[in-house]
Amino acid sequence: MKNNGSKSSDPLVIAGRSFASRLMIGTGKFRAPAEMTASVEASGAEIVTVALRRVDLDNPDDHIMSYLDASKYLILPNTSGARDALEALRLARLARAAGVSDWVKLEVTPDPRYLLPDPVETLKAAELLIKEGFTVLPYMPADPVLAKRLAEAGCATVMPLGSPIGSAQGIRTKESIAIIIEQATVPVVVDAGLGAPSHAAEAMEMGADAVLVNTAVAAAADPAAMAAAFAKGVEAGREAFRAGLRRALNTAEASSPVSGLPW
């Protein structure tokens, strides 16, 4: 059931839609659109996030999405900049009205310094968005109870942070993410703080379903080469997880049993 080979037989399934790549990539912070598109291409990612606040929805030729082939990628608008649930809701409605997507990466970050997600407003926003028919992928603090609450609210994934956005500190929330993975009923995407391909590999080895990276790629000297390196890190980590990684750790950590049973 689990250890049967190639990537195509191990798709990432979110809200009923299958993806071959387990790397998602953000489009902020690139120096130039060409660098961004080359990096997205090199990453192999199929899910690409776009900050709605940076998109000029009235001017379709001039915004970031005109550089991305919508038939190749799932363009996932995010609500970055929203400080509470209602702001996130307004951004998401705008995106839908402009025909961008019914899917939304929910980000509610009232704190301008660390951009840490607000758990209370995030849950509120998720409930509102789901009621309006959105497919919601929430960025969230690595809190296992919040993860359960968001999944119960109907979110399509949970996206716990490894460390603060752009900090490149890697997975500093490891114990909590391990519990989130252990208890998950929706895909777990580790988002934020991944500074190196080894961080992405670590998340995948732990049993995360996918990772999302932006700054580490955009800020690299050679963004496209870094995107390719992240793709390898993700694949290596996933393959190790599926191969039945053994660790001498005494924590609640997901693994892939040789028996092929789902626990």
Next chain:
Amino acid sequence: MNAASFYEAWNSLPGETLAGALERARNATAGDVNAALERVPVDSDGFLALISPAADGMMERIERAARELTIQRFGRTVNLYIPLYLSNQCVNDCAYCWFGSSRAIERRTLTLDEAETEAVRLRVEGYRSVLLVAGEDPRHVTVDYLAGCARLMKRLGFAFVGIETQTFAVEDYARLAAAGVDGVTVYQETYDARRYRQLHPKGPKRDYVWRMDAANRAARAGVRSVGVGALLGLGDYYHDALALATHVKHLYRHHWQTAVAISFPRLHAAPEGYAGGGEVTDAMLSRLIMAMRLTFPDAMLTLSTREAAPLRDRLFGAGVNQVSAGSKTSPGAYTGRGAAAGEQFPVVDDRPPARVIESIRGHGLEWVFKDWDASLLPVGKEG
């Protein structure tokens, strides 16, 4: 597929995966057991090694690990509970059960007054945790009747009220929870569907699928604690052990706010006409209990008076953290007013609670009557 259905989850397991896993359990090596002990809590690979015959040679180490983990999670305590049989009337005819409708036994259902007399006696003896048990007979044991009994138990000061009865729909479990039912115990008896049908020739209990998802329904209704188990000896030991562990995993995954208890009833004597399954030895039972502890550090592991005193004494604290003592298994038996009606099964450890407590203390453990409070309401309800 309905992800919240354990029946569907278990059924969707590929046949070759299940067969392979059972092979692993039968043929595990000492090396596999070693590897499991280095990685506690264990995953399914570890579980299969720990229930394997290879574990017998390493019981000392396994028991030490199980005791340590039990103490780490529950402290040096063992909970004491008492079953209160409300009714032995039953429309099912389970081949292994002395309440089966074809058995000629004296039958009765306690009135609320009679149940009160029994319960008061148990309260006077100090019990604060009660398990209400009844056969399945819709004419006598209804949701209203059980809700009335649960309210009565709360009024008499039982902190924890569990039921072990026929299974119900979500709405009925919600009503029972609102009336004071804190725990629902449903044994699948055997997870082997074919064997299950052989053993349950008639009555509503014949519905294997409905029973399989009963614990999920109770959890969904907000019941705070659900108990599961297989009646060991009915089906293949390895199959039922693995299905039970997978069931517990499933409950944890889909009902994160619900506590899970696992019981280990074993068939010792059956009524005439029962055609046996496989024997489950003391060693196999011990392996299973400790494997469950090393897989599920947080689960309540329950051992009843079906088991003999020497074995129970050995297992207190070795994974087991909840036991009954002084049990009687027929309605009205505690106060003995009139002739006691037929028993569900013979009690083997018939020592008075004081003697059981002595044994628990011998392990450096303390017995606890109360581990719950009436102010703890069903999940999602506020007072």
